[in-house]
Amino acid sequence: xxxxxxxxxxxxxxxxxxxxxxxxxxxxxxxxxxxxxxxxxxxxxxxxxxxxxxxxxxxxxxxxxxxxxxxxxxxxxxxxxxxxxxxxxxxxxxxxxxxxxxxxxxxxxxxxxxxxxxxxxxxxxxxxxxxxxxxxxxxxxxxxxxxxxxxxxxxxxxxxxxxxxxxxxxxxxxxxxxxxxxxxxxxxxxxxxxxxxxxxxxxxxxxxxxxxxxxxxxxxxxxxxxxxxxxxxxxxxxxxxxxxxxxxxxxxxxxxxxxxxxxxxxxxxxxxxxxxxxxxxxxxx
Ligand code: GLU
Numbered sequence: 563x564x565x566x567x568x569x570x571x572x573x574x575x576x577x578x579x580x581x582x583x584x585x586x587x588x589x590x591x592x593x594x595x596x597x598x599x600x601x602x603x604x605x606x607x608x609x610x611x612x613x614x615x616x617x618x619x620x621x622x623x624x625x626x627x628x629x630x631x632x633x634x635x636x637x638x639x640x641x642x643x644x645x646x647x648x649x650x651x652x653x654x655x656x657x658x659x660x661x662x663x664x665x666x667x668x669x670x671x672x673x674x675x676x677x678x679x680x681x682x683x684x685x686x687x688x689x690x691x692x693x694x695x696x697x698x699x700x701x702x703x704x705x706x707x708x709x710x711x712x713x714x715x716x717x718x719x720x721x722x723x724x725x726x727x728x729x730x731x732x733x734x735x736x737x738x739x740x741x742x743x744x745x746x747x748x749x750x751x752x753x754x755x756x757x758x759x760x761x762x763x764x765x766x767x768x769x770x771x772x773x774x775x776x777x778x779x780x781x782x783x784x785x786x787x788x789x790x791x792x793x794x795x796x797x798x799x800x801x802x803x804x805x806x807x808x809x810x811x812x813x814x815x816x817x818x819x820x821x822x823x824x825x826x827x828x829x830x831x832x833x834x835x836x837x838x839x840x841x842x843x844x845x846x847x
Pocket of ligand 1: 655672673674675720722723724725762763766790
């Protein structure tokens, strides 16, 4: 019913003004505002995603692509939200808890690992995927085959991630950790020679390695050393967790989950760990 129609921004803005009858606005016609107004006046849902993780959460002009994004769309549809009722909001690793706690997003699908520490401030549905922390190195570097080889090396990861935290907790001795706001910035540091390796989840590294600009320059080591259970971040005391878990289970059972994974992640050559995927959802707290 609420299929997105193709039209000029001005036509859409005019339509929105007519339908919502909010007269008196002198907004220029080209500026429909950041708010997604559904034709029926129904409520919108704000979903936090990554904007710069190709294959997972990626902003491509006005479009959003990736496994997290398509799983989010499919779950939102089962919750009753059409595509035109979704507003995607960038959710960098270190801002996720805050975005949920302050109500700036309703839920987060952003390679967001379920951890006990995070559960102190937010809630999780899922998991809907299990990845593993790995390393990205220069294509011709054979000196690093796992986290034990990081001594004396310069490593890049992202502030507020489990990836950076695990290095600090378990492998910090002798490793120089540079923290950046996003993994894309870490890959730039790697290809420019500023660091020797980038660490985060293997599925994220595979997507970055497959970018045309990085192809042939970098490689994923392929020796995962953690289990990252990707959850749907929610505010504590939410009423959606059970419904989201049901939606995820249905998507796995009817093959949609596999299709979404193949469509988005297949191109990077990444192979999901089949012993851990697809995962079974955990009981909502
Ligand atoms: N899954 C890990 C985490 O939630 C690393 C990926 C990320 O930073 O989004 O911290």
